[in-house]
Amino acid sequence: MKFVLFYDSAPDFATTAPIWFEAHSARWREFADRGELLMIGPFADAGIDGAMAIFTTEESARRFAEADPFVLHGVVSAWRVKPWREALV
Numbered sequence: 001m002k003f004v005l006f007y008d009s010a011p012d013f014a015t016t017a018p019i020w021f022e023a024h025s026a027r028w029r030e031f032a033d034r035g036e037l038l039m040i041g042p043f044a045d046a047g048i049d050g051a052m053a054i055f056t057t058e059e060s061a062r063r064f065a066e067a068d069p070f071v072l073h074g075v076v077s078a079w080r081v082k083p084w085r086e087a088l089v
Contacts, residue, residue, distance in 0.1 A: 002038065004084045005061040007051045007070065010077040014047055023069035028053070036060035050076075058083065 010016065017024075031037035036056050043049035055061035061081045070076045 002084045002086055003055045003058045003061045004082050005053045005055060005065055006080050006082070007053075007065075007076045008078040009047050009050045010074050013075060016073065016075045017046075017070070020069040020073050020075055024075075027064065027068055031055070031060060031064050037064065054084070055081075 028037055028040050032040075037060070038054045038056065040051070040053035042051040053061070053064070055064065058081055065071055065079045065081070068076070071079060
């Protein structure tokens with residue numbers, strides 16, 4: 001089982017995301033380097049649909065979000081983690 005972190009974009013996403021992108025990407029690289037983060041990225045219309053990331057554990061997904069600069073600085077208006085049973089591995 002994997003765990004999907006969903007981000008909802010804040011209304012001013014387009015102006016705030018570039019400010020915090022370097023810190024946000026440094027954070028996800030740490031999780032990817034440890035093998036906890038498998039995939040991450042925005043949906044095609046990130047301002048409306050947000051983004052998602054796939055983690056190996058619920059704990060790592062929550063730990064990532066709780067200190068992600070996008071969350072801390074209001075780029076993300078809400079986040080949630082859902083368990084996901086991948087069918088094709």
